Every structure is written in C-alpha cells, then in structure tokens.
Amino acid sequence: MSNGFTPVIAGSAGGTNAPAPATPKNIPNRGGTPNPSADALRAQFGAAIQRVDVVWGETNVYVERARLHDVIQWLHDDAGQRYDYLSDVTAVEFRDLEQPMEVVWHLRSLPYRRFLRVKIVLEKGTALEVPSVWDVYKGADWLERECYDMFGIAFVGHPDLRRLLMWEQYKEGYPLRKDFPARGRFSRSEQLRQALAANPEARYSKEELSIADAFEDLPTDMQRRLGTGERTGE
C-alpha cells in the first residue's frame, strides 16, 4: 500500500461489537425489527416520512415526493447512515388499477451493512415525475433511464433522460405498464413494415452525427426528421 491506498471495507463502521453478518432465518411476513435508519429518518424529516413498514425483514420507507431528493442526499451524506451504494431504481404498477404506482429505490449502506427500500407513491391524477438522484449516485444514470423507458416516469434533473432498451423512435408506449399488452400494440406485420421503412441514418442520433460534422451535410428534410426522431421511407 505504498501509494497511500486505503481499501474501503464493508461493515467497517459497525465497530468490533457489531454482530457478524449471518444468513437471515425464519423471517416473518410482517413486522420485525425495522432498520435503525427508519427511526433516524423520522427524527430528521418528520412528516415527510409517511409510513414505515417491515415486509419479510426488509424496511420500506414511504417518502413524500417533494422531499425524496433531500432524504436520499441525507442518507448518503450523514455519518450515521452512509448509504453509499444505490442498488436499484425501479417502479411497480399493480394489477389493481385503482392502486397507485410506486417508485422504489434500493439503497445499501456498505459501512453499516444495512439495506433500505425507499418508496414514493405516485398518487392517481398526478404527473409521473420524480426527482432524479443522479447527482448523488452516478450509478443511477442507466437505472433511471431504464425506468423512464419502461414506465414513462420522468426523473426530473437527470442529465440525459432518453430511452435506453427501446430505440429512441419507439412509439408504442411504455412496455412494463399494465395497460401495455404483452404482445405489443402493433401487429407483427405492422412492426415489420415499420422496421423496413426505418431510415438507416436514424441509427445515429443528431448529437452523434454532429460530432462527425455529418449532420450539417445531410439534406435539410433529413435533418428535420432526425431532429424529431421520425422514420422515413414510406
């Protein structure tokens, strides 16, 4: 370790008295000891923490939408929490369409060996917009883009919220929504027709073509179509 290198060791903040991690056994469906961070969050944010419950031994914290970014920033920065790892960002839509959608953040505190699930309930009738945590965790970049791609939830503050798994010109909607049929909205023949009619130049984005100065060389109508992501060749 001559270069002044210090390894980061998971569980290092727990001290020597912390119990050794063990495989959880006989976990109850509801109830159990909540993650200590839940109480700390209540003390810090008060009414912005709407509900805390423990399901199968994992703590769910329901947070007010407007305060989500503050909560996650605090969990990341506070010396007593240190949730430095973002495992996952995803959303849940229920089969019961009366039930509102939820956006879920799975956070992991490596120094304290804790795991916390932070949730936002997107009430019916409100815009599908949540704050982005990209400025806290760089790893949120693609996770948020995927969630946007699959559910149409806009992450406000994300620097580059484009479709990720589906192509940018995809017009059928958001595949993981419950109102999206499993076979897709268009028939196979329509999908084939669209694929064959696609403009091969549209494989590059406007931004990428601009790097190569190729965008300016394109005919104006193609520039316009690429700018709006349209397909051509009908």
Add this chain to the structure above:
Amino acid sequence: MATTKRTVEVQLSTSGIDAEGRPQRVPLTVDEAGNVVTMAPPDGAEPDLAGEHMLINIGPQHPATHGVLRLVLELDGETVVRCIPHIGYLHCGFEKMGEYRQYNQIIPYTDREDYLNSPGNNVAFALGAERLFGIEITERCKVLRVIASELSRIISHLVWLGTTCIDIGAYTPFLWAFQQREEVYEMLEMWIGARLTTTITRVGGMGADIPDEFPNKLRAFLHKFPKVVDEIDRVITRNGIWVGRTVGLGAMSPEEAVNYGLSGPMVRASGVAWDMRKDFPYLDYETYDFEVPVGTNGDVYDRFLVRMEELRQSTRILAQALDRLPDGPVNIDDHRVILPPKSKATSDMESMIHHFKQVMEGPRPPIGECYVAVESPKGEKGYYMVSDGSSKPVRWRIRPPSFVNLSAIPRMVEGHLLSDVIAINASIDIVMGEIDR
C-alpha cells in the same frame, strides 16, 4: 570482411511495385554525416488533422463487444474523447413475461438472461421466491445450491478469462479455460440433464438430487482444476504483453466505483472489500471459510487478478461443501409448493390433487415484496419481486450487475486509446442477455 548495410524501404505514395512486378526499393535519404533526413511529404498528402474529431462506431455486430453492444466513440487521433454506448438490441422483455408466469415457470427465464451463470441465477431466483413464500429450505438443499452457485461462478469466470485473453491477443488460455468449462458442463449435465440452460432449482428445493457418482467427479475436478488455473497464471500473469495491455487501464478509485454502482469483481478490484456472500450472507455462506480478494488500482489488470483468485476461492468453497454435504431430503415437505414425486401423482389421490393444483394454478405467496441479492460472478444480482397474493408476481425485477457495471464505461474509457477500449470493455465481463433482458 567489413560490409556496409544500406537501409531501403518501399517508396511512399506508389503502389510499391515497379513495372516488372518487383517491389520498388529506394534508399533512405541521408545527409553527409549519415543521419536520416525526413523527406518532405509528397503533394496531396493528408492535411494536419489536429483538433478534428472523428466518430467511430463499434458494434453491435462485433466480436470484441461480447454480444450486441454498440459503442459510438468520439476520437481525437486515437484517443477516446467521449463514448456513447447503445444497448437494447437483445431486449426480450423477460420482466414483462414474468408477470404472466407462475414462480416456477419464471426460473427458465433466469437461465437465459445471464446465460453464463444459469445455475447461479436459478439459485438467486429460488431464494427470492422462497423469501416471498416464507419457506425455509432443507440443509442438503442449501449445500447443493452452494455447489451449483460456485460451479456457475467458475464457468462464468472461465468464459470471461478465455474471451478476454482472445480480445487482448492470447489464444492458448482460451482453450485451457474452455476445456475446464466443458468438465463443469459435463457435471451439470450429469446432475440435471441440461448444460447451458439448467433450470436447476425449484421453489422449495432442487430440480434433482445429485447422482451418486457426482461427488467423485467433482472431487477429481477440484483436484485438477487449480493446476490449470496455476498454469494460466504462469502463462499470462507476468507476461509482458498481457501486463502492458492491461495495467493502468480504466482505473476507478474506490469511492468512484461505489458511487457508479459497480459491484462484484469490478468494485473489489478498486479496493472495496464487499462481497454479498460475506456482508449480506445467504445460504449460510458465513460458515464457509474463504477469502475475498481485493485489488488496489481498480484497473483491468487488478480485475483479472481478482477473478483469478476467485476461481481458487470457489474451489475451496466447493471442497468444503462436498465435505459437509448432509444426507436427508432435498425438497421441503410441503406439497402445496413443491411437486410430489411423479410416481405418487399417478397412484395417490392427494398427491394427484396437489400435482394438478400446482400445475394449473400454481402456489400463491402472501401479499408482500422482497429484494434478494446474491453475489453473482458479475456482481450484485438482485431479484425484486412483488406479490399481490396471486400465483403470478405483479412485478419481477432483475437487478443486472453487468448493466450497472457497463453504465460506467464512458467514464472508464475516457482518455484511453481505441485499442484499450476493447480491453476495458472485456474487463467488465458483460453478458448482453443480462443487460438487455
């Protein structure tokens, strides 16, 4: 007799062949003192391109992208200024399909996402579903699952090692690695009948118990395999070309690696001692004696070293698992969840009813949700499942480790040469089936 050497080379800006088909040779221009003088560029040579950026597209069909990854690179000369990755060419909608399947019917999908780690994915999914059902599996099943996960770690790392060697220019270790991988696949075939898409677990147990000859075969493998790892180690670890092509590439600091969401060997190579098996254990991994290798520089070379050591640690775990393998049932004794034996299903009325109910309706977990993550060869592999009390999950989310690892590639390749992009991309150990799902 003293001779003078005259250096000659093919003349620039010609076809290089004279009218009679012989190579044209011209003496290098030298001054009176014998020093080589640079020739003036011929008319019509390329202009100075300093400051001009070039766009280059790699993939999606390119052998070095390990699948259908497409990278659009902005180059200044040969240096990467910016990298824009495009994924999704292999998107199959596994998560959507899972919402229409019973829990046991989803397990074959887990084979096909990270197809180099099928048994490990099966184990991870079964653990998640069992959490959702509130099932405690038997002791023998736990040990068998450890064996399945570690064998799968070995085959995944061997494919990584072989293909990375090819990317960087070494061919022989690829053959050695794939020979060993074949041995593991033979064992898996002996165990479950399938090789690549194993579907080795069921919710509440395993698809099959190991055959009688399996322990001996595994012991023979554990005896031979470390020698092959050592052999590969001797060939490439101190090989000048290998070191030159991997050291210092794509380095990530520990804090940066954690912030970018890297996991598995990627984050450990950066010096973060975090392994799900040690820190958030499952399957009683805390009772096994093994070490977690950690790198210091976080570059491609350290990732290689970490994975090599993980191969050895996996053989240690496998040996311990074989020694402790207890007798007893593999599956839990609850025929509402796990199928009764086929022989009873055709002779015993109650078993037949269970069989019918399970196949037609499927077992129903209580309302709830869980996120169960395991240490896959690529990193933290998590399954997030939400149940509304029906036999099919409302939401089945795969947390793919190589997806998040790959999302850091623009940061890792910045400022490196184009040829190093291939080495860095190889070091992430991506499987596009898992990234696009």
